[in-house]
Amino acid sequence: MSHIKLKCNDCFYSHDSNMSILNCKSCGGTVDVEYVESKDVQNKIVLNNGMEMIVPLKYPEKFVSLGEGNTPIIRLPNVEKQLNLDKIFGKLEFMNPTGSFKDRGTFMMISMAIEEKISSVVEDSSGNAGASLSAYCAKTGLEAHIFAPESAPVSKLGQIKTYGAKVHLIKGSRDEVTKKAKRFYQENNYIYASHVLSPYYVEGTKTFAYEIAKQFAFDLPENIIFPVGNGSLIIGCWKGLNELLEQNIIDKIPRLHCVQAEQFIPVIQEINGDSDYRMNDNPFSVAGGISVSFPARKKEVAKIINDSFGIGVSVTDEEIIEWQKFLARKEGVFCEPTSATVFAALKKLFDSNAISKKDSVLLPITGFGLKDKLFV
Ligand SMILES: Cc1ncc(COP(=O)(O)O)c(C=O)c1O
Ligand SMILES: [Zn+2]
Structure with a gap:
């Protein structure tokens, strides 16, 4: 069984x-x-910080790895000074093997695919999830079909192609890309390795929780702010934190907040009980990774934020670019616009008294700056 x-x-x-x-x-x-x-x-794996984590794999010792996880956490003193806050930490998720946090989920999803002897997978992505999947498929010899919007950054598309994946460029919105990918996998009887829907993917992003628990000596910061499109990192983190709580490894769970670009706020509307989502006609945001109008797991994400007493915040493109530059120029941290959103959100949460000066805050910095278009 x-x-x-x-x-x-x-x-x-x-x-x-x-x-x-x-x-x-x-x-x-x-x-x-x-x-x-x-x-x-x-069925547990030993993470590279020595902690054990329960996994869906039949043969946990055979999991596929490119050395993902174990990303550093650094203090951000100039952000603290700028916002008059006491303790701000950044977890450098762009130091994962393909330059974004996506590798956390991909290692688990591809390990499952190998156990099931799958040979071809299909995925749709704004770029980072596709790059991550392509890398793990290259390592394991799987054929990868990546559907991406024509407007995806050339650097991300180049990364996907370099790993040898087959790229399908689609005209239209991010949601159109998802529709085309679904049609393609159904017609060809391929496996849809969706970082959004795969239950195994979030089993991998749980590693984020196990790492921060140890890095903060099991006394976690009061707040974490996640950039949310489909919510794969926040869902995995929540799952992992609850596993740690059940084992009495931690004794409290931080408030988990989310940030969305103001043109794409379906999760925030769900949190506010407004399920009748109205989309702008031609939405665009510099935060391409969270430009998602219809996230399949929005109810789950909204529940996590409510259950952890978190808040959903929206930010403008101007705020995002301003913070991307601030981080690069004052902290030496170069992240993509999608990742800079959490800093714009931090300012809003502080200005509205939702976070106070003494509260500690952890910010996952999810993707590396060179992966995206430059807006400076
Ligand atoms: C750099 C970056 N940060 C955050 C996200 C949001 O992740 P999710 O859609 O799982 O919420 C993405 C998604 O593509 C991303 O590329
Ligand atoms: Zn059901």
């Missing part, structure tokens, strides 16, 4: 684990991994 089931987040219907299951067979909801009798489960 397998040690996992895939459980629907809406109707709780339980499925046997299989990479082709991305939505509930009963109601179409998203699914997540459930560990059957988790206390007795021996």
Whole structure:
């Protein structure tokens, strides 16, 4: 018997684990991994910080790795000075092997694909998830089909092509790209290795929680702010933090906040109970990684933010670029615009008294600056 089931987040219907299951067979909801009798489960990997983490893999010792995770946390004294805050930390997620946090989820999803003897996968991406998937597919010999918007940054597309993936450029919005990728995998009977829907992907992003727990000596900062498009990092972090809480490794969970670009605020509307999402006609934001109008897991993300007493904040393109430059010029940290959003959000949370001077804040800095277009 397998040690996992895939459980629907809406109707709780339980499925046997299989990479082709991305939505509930009963109601179409998203699914997540459930560990059957988790206390007795021996399927754990040892992370490179020495901590053990429960995983969906049958053969955990064989997980695929490019050396992801274990990213440094640094103090940001000039941000502290600028905002008159006491303790601000950045976790340099762009120091993952392909330059973004996406590798955390990909290593687990591809490890599952290898166990299931899959040979071809399809993914849609604004660039970073595609680059990450392409790298892990290159390492393991899988064929990767990456659907991306024509408008994706040339550097990200170049990275994907260099890893040898097959790139499908799509005219239109990010949501159009998703539609085309879905049609393609269904027509060809391929596996859709979606960083949005795959229940295994968020099992990988759990590593973020295990790392910060140890890096802060099991006494976590009061606040973490995530840039949210589809929410894969915040969902994995929440799952990981709850596992740590259940094992009494930590005794409290930080407030998890999210930031969205003001042209794309479906999660914030969900948090505010406004489920009737209205999209602008031709939305564009410099934060390409979070330019998502219809995130499939928005209910899950909104619940996490509410349950952790977090807040959803929107920011403008001007604020994003201003903070991207500030970070580069005052802290020597060069991140992509999507990642700079968390700093603009921090300022808003502080200005509105949601975060006070003495509260410590952790900011994942999710993607490297050279991956995106330059707006300076
Ligand atoms: C650099 C960067 N940060 C944050 C995100 C948002 O991740 P998610 O869509 O899983 O919320 C993305 C997504 O592409 C990204 O590329
Ligand atoms: Zn269901």
